[in-house]
Amino acid sequence: MKKILIIIFGIIAGLFTSCQEDYLEAPAKSTLDESVIFSNAGLAKGAVDGIKEPFGQTNSYRGRFIPFYGFNTDTEWNLNSDKENDAQADLMIYDAKPNNSQMNTENNAWSQMYTGIERANICIRGLRTFGNPEPGTELGQLLGEALTLRAIYYADLMKAWGDVPARFEPINSETLYIAKSSRDIIYKQLIADLGEASTLVAWPNETSSTTTVERINKAFVKGFRARLAMVASGFQQYPDAVRRSTDPELSVAAMYQLALNECRDVINSGKASLEPSFQNFWKKYNEENITAGGESLWEIPFADGRGRVLFSFAVRHRSVDQYTGQARGGIAGPLPTVFYDYDESDLRRDVTCVPYQWGTATNGVSKQELISSDTWNFGKYRYEWMKRFVTSTNDDGVNKIYMRYAEVLLIAAEAANELEGPAAAAPYLKEIRKRAFAAADHPIKVEAYVNALNNKQAMFNAIVNEHKFEFTGEMERKQALIRWNLLKTNLEEAKIKMANFKNRTGEYTNVPTTLYFKYKADNETLEIYGLNRGETTNPGPEYSAKTWNSLTDTKVNSLFKTGVNPDNRQFWPIWQVFIDGSNGKLVNDYNY
Template sequence: MSKSINKILLGCVVLLFAACEKTVEIDPPLNEITTAQVFSTDKLATSAMAGVYTGLASTTTQNNVNTVYSSLYADDLAYLAVNPTYLEVANNSYSALSTFQGTIFSEWYSVIYRANSVIEGLQKYEGTSAQVKKQLTAESKVIRAYCYFNLINTFGDVPLVLTTDVTISALQPKETVATIYKQIIADLSEGKANLLDNYSASSNTRLGVNKFVATALLARTYLFTGDYAAAESNASEVITASNLFSIIPAATMTTGVWTKNNPESIWQMSSPIAITNQYTVEAGTFLATVTTSPQFEIRSSLLQQFDSNDLRRKNWMRTYGTGINARVLPYKYKYATNAEAVTAGVIEGPTVLRLAEQYLIRAEARARIGTNITGARTDMNVIRTRAEATVSITTDPAVLLQEILLETRKEFFCEQTHRWFNIKRLGQADAILTALKPGYKPTSKLLPIPTANIDANPNLIQNPGY
């Protein structure tokens, strides 16, 4: 976060168009481009915005840690090997002396810094059209909100940095989670109001944020903050946009949910390595060594939750080995290498948001409000029906709510941060993990603030328990 705005934005203008998948030709040498020039035309400003997308997609936190670490923090996944960091994560035994959380903390703030740089540059310098300025400012704020949502659900109270001025940010104290949620909602609401309701700004790919990305993130945020009416209404807006979104049917769900630009996806990332890559880092992590010795396995407590005919158990998990050596692994993304994906003729897209979540958000919100139990059950059964699982017929609101929460777990196992963030939101983490992991402590629900950041900022206080 101590880098100058010039260094970051000069790098942005030569990055690939993560949202548009094409490069920008720039005539002046890099050492002649000033910050003012970056925002002197719509084309250059758009390339700076592409740098924000590329920066996010290329972080190890977004392309790997969010799924792998979160599945280990929670109760989806067990670790079978000896890597010290994975052992810390799997046992929730991290401490202030741990180092892995420093990367997570710095990568989220690095993307926030890039987003703030674009927001400030568009405000300060002339040259971009009013429409492009409005569009890129809104995109930057949605991405900033997404980063802060992840930060507070990982670390709790953190500094709320809304500027690139390091004389201010370097000494900022923590803000409360409640305060940061207000900023998240403000940023997402502005994005919802100002972004297009299609994907034309990202060349009709789902790599860019639009109105419905902001709306879907608002639905999630309102669910986490307990505003169930707002969660329901925002999820409904996404669900009813049937010209853009639909649930992938059972016949093609094995791979269809994970392919690039499929109609269930709301927001996807570009490959963190090369725009032409057709596989995901997550699959590379889970599946790369399975033929020799798998590093991970899905916990039996999760496997037991699935009906025998559930297509998610059949198609989104895979058993490696036999007998006592058999291990069940996540198999949502299918290809550990680009060569495998190319041979199969499949292009997988790292998926951040998909429509199934909106159905389950609306189902939970309706169940908690209690005035539309039939609608809540119908929403959940959309997901169960696609999986060919037994549909619910309950009319008991309490039973239905528990069914919805379980359905969310089954639908989103080993996917992004869903299980980890949800068991903390629901107040279930201590009971679940104390029984599962002997070394677990309630303070482990939050990672420690990196020691290097505390040493550099006397106003930054360590989290309890560290």
């Protein structure tokens, strides 16, 4: 049964207390405890599981980082972005302030991430000192997990805040207050740590420890290491400019080669693969199938009563109904133009972009109902695909996918294109597109399409687009746009495209302004006509009509705040409570 363990038993409680002065001045007791815990695989596993506990805290990943980080992009937006002087909206429109009321609390994601890092540091020290963690042993697996979990926390800290304090040893009285470190230093440490971790953890299903995607496995570690290598060598906002790192160890040549090697290791291992059907993959995800060895490489694990992934992002349910005991979902969705960016025969389109919600239930049963053209839902998250009936009022317990095999293929394509040319990238891109189209479409949509990408720039542009089609709704796009140096460019282009969609001009001239709908035989699911370009003829008297042209200039301009350059706001500010509590060590850059 999937779960995230909260470490409460007395023998290790002292290890994970908050950093109080009396704790810091009592190393002898802590060392004695560690010698007991980290020489015993069962106790050590409990301690390593405890590293994951901060993910589930309300103001951590559960209720703040997962719902809010990653917006707004050229493909996704938070539907509250048009609210003025709103703390949540400010996080999305590149106008966050250090005193943001949603985030400026002592128990926010920033502190929870460092709690996880401190727990990881204690586990890593204890396992190295007392555990003899060799490859192929339980203690070796646990050390690899601890190193990887620490890297996850650090990767997300840098994704959201840029340069952050580097803590790779447990806190003591001399290191209670420290300044920020260069992210280049941290990235190099994480890349080295993940290199070690990959020698310690097993492949998916190779041991009993790696049978579920809630435990760290070698395929994930290698894929994650490839992702970090691409990010570390990519463009990002430094205090002086948006640029690549000047550290030669983080050069494009070095990092892309590392990423390509790691991705090829995963691909050639046969230990992970694409689910043959895109829709079936997302159905299995919502059904909470956590078996390792498929497409999902690792997921942030939530217990049934924790986690707000569907609560935040699922197709909206307006009331308790036959599919859910909580009336939620729908705080964010694809931009109105995204559906029309897909090829009409792309099988991912209708899974990803949903133009309806579930209305208010009558006698406990609700029906799908069309929503306006500016409020699409993410279709990857659906209560109606769950096997479990959610009863919590504010948590759904569905895991958050942290990385899947499709990303490994696209990283391999991008790195191979840069280092070896488009022909080397083509097989990886083809594998992604083969799943996206029916077999009858492969000669044109896969083979001819990819074979025509005969130079690096054309292949790169295709990879950028494929990333959108594959990952819309997973909040991976923002960091990718940043490292490609496309954040500002693509956000500005997205505003233009939405204005064209609103006015039905340019590439949206032939998009209908009226939808026609009726209910299928089950009397709850919609049959819709008029979504595709050119579908303008009334299909018959059994259909009802709905105007499909509600997008406003105010909504279009809410993608990012007017007058703000998103490239100058790639990161959130460090929240004021942490600045004030840093003994003068922490400051905000980027003119915050």
